[in-house]
Amino acid sequence: MSEQKKGRFLTVEGTEGVGKSTNIEFLCNLLRERGIEVVLTREPGGTPFAEELRELLLTPREEQISQDAELLLMFAARAQHIAHVIRPALERGAWVISDRFTDATFAYQGGGRGVDLHEIEILEKLVQKELAPELTLLLDLDVEVGLRRASARSAPDRFEQEKKAFFERVRTAYLQRAANDPQRFAIIDASQTLDLVQQQIAESVTRFLEQPV
Incomplete structure (x- = not known):
């Protein structure tokens, strides 16, 4: 009896208005055309409980949420997401595509909010253990253009x-993470036409598929 082949974990990242939803759909279809079972999910969210935490995090409110509370809620949602969606799918051999993951925490809470990156790293190790994306597509776009689209x-x-300055810091943090891990990240120029953006995505995925596991 052959050993069950483990799935692969891909993520799509980017600031506001970069076109993640449209291009994630394209990515999923690209993989399904190759006969790959795809599980599409998102962060924060992915399970009923994690989606409730997403609602808490995204809903505008008068009460100011502390940086620590925001960070811990992000990782609480992630812990549930990993336990009930990501790991089970990978273990049965499916490919997981997540609309954002921990890179977003380093970008938004780390870059945007100024949270100590070491604190994020501690929570990353606690919650994820050895789990990490194998390929991350970073859709990159001028912040002003993205905010206008959003x-x-x-x-x-x-x-x-x-404010715009917050998203500039987020974008800078994303690009820095990509520069620090060029083998995992593929930077996609999201300012181009949709056809050209998706051509970049297809090329990046093809290169990934051709790599030895």
């Missing part, structure tokens, strides 16, 4: 209400 899409959530 504002045309829907009413702003608690994060989207932040």
